[in-house]
Amino acid sequence: MILLVDIGNSRLKWTQAEAGVLKPTIFMDYRQADFPERLREFWLSIPAPKQVAMASVSENALTILLVDMARALWPGVELIMPQSSQTAFDVKNAYTEPEKLGVDRWLALQAAHRYYPGDTCVVDCGTAITIDFIESDGRHLGGLISPGLFLMKKSLADNTAALPFSEDQADTSLAIVTAAAINNGTLLAAAGLVEAALARQPKAYQLVLSGGDGDMLARHLAVPSIVDGGLVFKGLLNYCRNENAS
Ligand SMILES: Nc1ncnc2c1ncn2[C@@H]1O[C@H](COP(=O)(O)OP(=O)(O)O)[C@@H](O)[C@H]1O
Numbered sequence: 001m002i003l004l005v006d007i008g009n010s011r012l013k014w015t016q017a018e019a020g021v022l023k024p025t026i027f028m029d030y031r032q033a034d035f036p037e038r039l040r041e042f043w044l045s046i047p048a049p050k051q052v053a054m055a056s057v058s059e060n061a062l063t064i065l066l067v068d069m070a071r072a073l074w075p076g077v078e079l080i081m082p083q084s085s086q087t088a089f090d091v092k093n094a095y096t097e098p099e100k101l102g103v104d105r106w107l108a109l110q111a112a113h114r115y116y117p118g119d120t121c122v123v124d125c126g127t128a129i130t131i132d133f134i135e136s137d138g139r140h141l142g143g144l145i146s147p148g149l150f151l152m153k154k155s156l157a158d159n160t161a162a163l164p165f166s167e168d169q170a171d172t173s174l175a176i177v178t179a180a181a182i183n184n185g186t187l188l189a190a191a192g193l194v195e196a197a198l199a200r201q202p203k204a205y206q207l208v209l210s211g212g213d214g215d216m217l218a219r220h221l222a223v224p225s226i227v228d229g230g231l232v233f234k235g236l237l238n239y240c241r242n243e244n245a246s
């Protein structure tokens with residue numbers, strides 16, 4: 001078994017890979033006081049992994065906590081922590097400083113190139129919305145970063161006197177009450193961003209969505225998309241030896 005860990009700016013996601021097949025993802029809020037305790041209990045209940053592969057765009061302290069926990073639970077376990085680089089698995093990073101591209105974006109691009117071959121636009125709708133374009137030959141063209149839906153709504157609530165934070169259902173219609181106006185406006189901002197990014201390219205790209213708001217965004221886009229919440233995990237698996245071994 002290989003333990004795969006994706007540490008975003010909002011949540012920790014982890015899963016187990018057996019013979020290359022991913023189990024359901026466990027999502028955890030790492031800001032909860034009892035998070036280390038709960039994670040340790042979870043990890044005590046699973047078979048000892050041969051390898052632990054981690055991707056983190058969050059604080060170092062959290063990564064260190066997880067590395068220490070894995071080492072304490074499974075002494076001698078092999079830890080794999082990929083970093084963004086110029087090229088990997090036939091994907092060429094477009095960034096002028098390749099190591100500065102978020103490793104979650106880098107791994108998602110590698111997974112997209114492998115599992116969704118062709119000209120592809122990869123959108124991760126998490127804390128931030130990231131949009132990356134990759135050509136069928138593995139050439140990354142670059143990307144875009146915007147606040148995610150939660151951050152858009154939070155910044156309105158935090159910086160205005162009259163606007164509340166609301167988590168009601170959103171759609172892209174015109175609203176007649178404040179909460180819906182915020183929910184729908186921010187959802188349309190995200191949908192419009194993705195649609196505009198695609199429309200401004202000189203040719204068509206297939207769209208692959210991931211992240212906590214990926215499903216919701218997919219339902220409100222005017223263009224077809226594939227939702228795959230496991231892109232970072234699939235990218236991590238590339239870096240693991242004996243990917244197919246149990
Ligand atoms: N149960 C949930 N808990 C937290 N965020 C959620 C949940 N369901 C949907 N979301 C949305 O998903 C976003 C986080 O997505 P995620 O992919 O986990 O982010 P990150 O990779 O940045 O940690 C939040 O900003 C929020 O809008």
Ligand SMILES: CC(C)(COP(=O)(O)O)[C@@H](O)C(=O)NCCC(=O)O
Pocket residue numbers: 007008009010057100101102103104105124126127128129130145
């Ligand atoms: C853009 C991000 C904050 C997205 O993180 P996430 O929303 O997945 O938590 C992360 O990929 C990151 O820190 N990137 C480094 C800067 C860059 O990619 O240009």
Ligand SMILES: [K+]
Pocket residue numbers: 124125126127128129130211
């Ligand atoms: K993201």
